[in-house]
Amino acid sequence: MDLAYNEEYEAFRAEVQQFLKENKSKAPKGRAGWGNPDEESKAWQQLLIKHGYAARTIPKEYGGYGAEPDILKNHIIAEEFANAKVRPGHSGDARLVPVVLELGTEEQKHALVGPTIRGEMTWCQGYSEPGSGSDLASLSTKAVLEGDEWVINGQKIWTSGAQYADMCFCLVRTEPDAPKHKGISYLIFTMDTPGIEVRPLVTMTGEAIFNETFFTDVRVPKEQIIGKRGEGWFVANATLKHERGSLGDPNQLEARFRALVSILKNEKIDGKPLIEMPLYRDQLVRLQARMLSMKYNGMRILTASNNNKEPGLPRWIVKLVGCELNHQMAALAIDAMGELGVLYDESPYLRDYGMWQRNYMLDLGLIIGGGTAQIQKNMIGERALGLPKEPKLKAS
């Protein structure tokens, strides 16, 4: 156990701090929104890539900074940006870029990675279908090879950002006679391909975050496939692994906890701050213990990864526990606000721009999306604890 960073890392931290001091003013304010990045965001991202604070380990030839992988340095960057309250950079699309780098052809890497990490090419994920959610491998949108083109027909749903995205990475059934996991391919195409229709779906927060996406005779060049024909399920699992890591992120938990403390200090009933009332204090301290335990759990994962060890159980639980904890923090904030807690949109008296109600709903979306809580528990039970799978029903 040694929580100190050595000289090399402290020097690196100082560098990041210096950079932030000098460049903070160029960073876009607030969080990145739902749509495509604006010019200011793209310029900021370019600057971060140039200094190695975004797309850090992506090879130079594909447009990244080209540093050796070093998990601790990534962690220091994230920490310092969070402390300075400066918008961090990104590595393009965390679901897609690692997959292209791992499984794409040389041509694909050159064509896709650079523009994606610069924010010039944005993506949506075409996986879920009306009939295939948790049981994703049962998906039925199909693609048939006709000459040099795939012809896609079917429907996707819950496609986040499809209304803005330039590109889609999509799972389609190409081998109808193969067993379900072996009949899927991973295709990529531009969203302006004729035959794609996107209908935004308004979510419970009132925003159109995701969409229904319809495909009618959509023609995609044959080589726009990642991995081999019929191997799409395994390609997709490589992406899910990356996506899962980011949901329930402990840095975000800590930031939310701090905001919760502020709410409890600032909100008063008859002049008395809620944080002085035993029932609220008790719940706050309970949540703090959970938040801290997830923070240290994150440090444990970090150490294991840094030593090239598989973190095991500590990693398996992050999505389930982290998303739930976020949700509980939002719930306490809403309760602490009492009747004011229901205010929304641009109502007078609104606290924190209405973020608590919004997060309370969005968190539920994250508890459901990217593998539901129940599916997480199945995976923890089966893969981490070694419990047997449920017996399969005979196909009817």
Place this chain on the structure above:
Amino acid sequence: MEFALSEEQRMLQDSITGYLESKCTLDEVRQAAEDNVTKPSDVWQGISELGILGIVIPEELGGVGLGFLDAALVAEALGRAVAPVPFIGSSIMAPVALLNAGDERQKETWLPKIASGDTVFGVGVSEQIGRRETDGIVSSAGKLTGKAMFVVDGLDADMLIIADDNGALHIVDANANGVTRQKLKTIDKTRALAEIIFEDAEAELLPRSEKSNEALLKTIDAGRIMLAADSMGASDVMIEKAVAYAKERKQFNRVIGSFQAVKHMCAEMASELEPCRSLLWYAAHSMNHIPEESRVLACHAKAHLSEVGRFVARTSTEVHGGMGFTDLLGLHYWFKRIGLDRQLLGAPELIREEAAVAQGW
């Protein structure tokens, strides 16, 4: 940056766990419980030979001079084995009190004896956390009068460290005139808690505890971290047993672990407990290395493991069906160990209030 146990720490863990698995089996625990023994001589002998009784005592005073994280690993191993031996009071809280408040002579007299296992200390500080069933303990002219409840390791103790009403700490001979002990029968037959009445009993002040309650608080913090560690070990075992049972017990022609209701109970237990391990490591580490955070962290470790421990204890029992409810299976030893850890040195509600105060809330 390395947030993990060291090679030495894993070896320490393995050697103690290995020893206890072979020499402190459930049969031994059951026998001791039936005989009303909380310090069976063979197990006591064995763990004193392992050197763990002096784990936090400096080497020049006969101990091994390790940190609280190492000590927590020992407490965890003892919790795993539901081992009926004095440890938290005698080998952790008493040394912390002596090291932080004692003078040189007191330290030189008692610490080597604790480390060697020649002297067992009981520690009575519960009145400083919340006074019940007692009017407290008054110290006057080198004598104590009053009643201490739930003295940790108190029944097997040769010597005592007792906090008076002002929070000052005193050494008292457990067999001196004016000291009467009574066993408090608890749910947990592996622990020795006592009620001790003092009537003008001869007491020796630990001088550095007279004007500051720093030493008292450190003693309580250390005790709480060890109780949390004990619950960690006991909860780990309860999950392992539930998972093993779920893989083997069949109903409706299938193992019960393939039923989602059972699988999810197991997954929930694991998901709740696993982050506690990191919280515990951090809290124990902070006692030596980040003292400015250790008060709050000790509170969190104790309170949070109390909550998670309770959840694991009832859920694991449920996974075992009727068998879980029997004496025969013995699962209840872990259930009760966790139950006692929760109440001792402050139940979670009280401790969370302390954590809030310590943060200026």
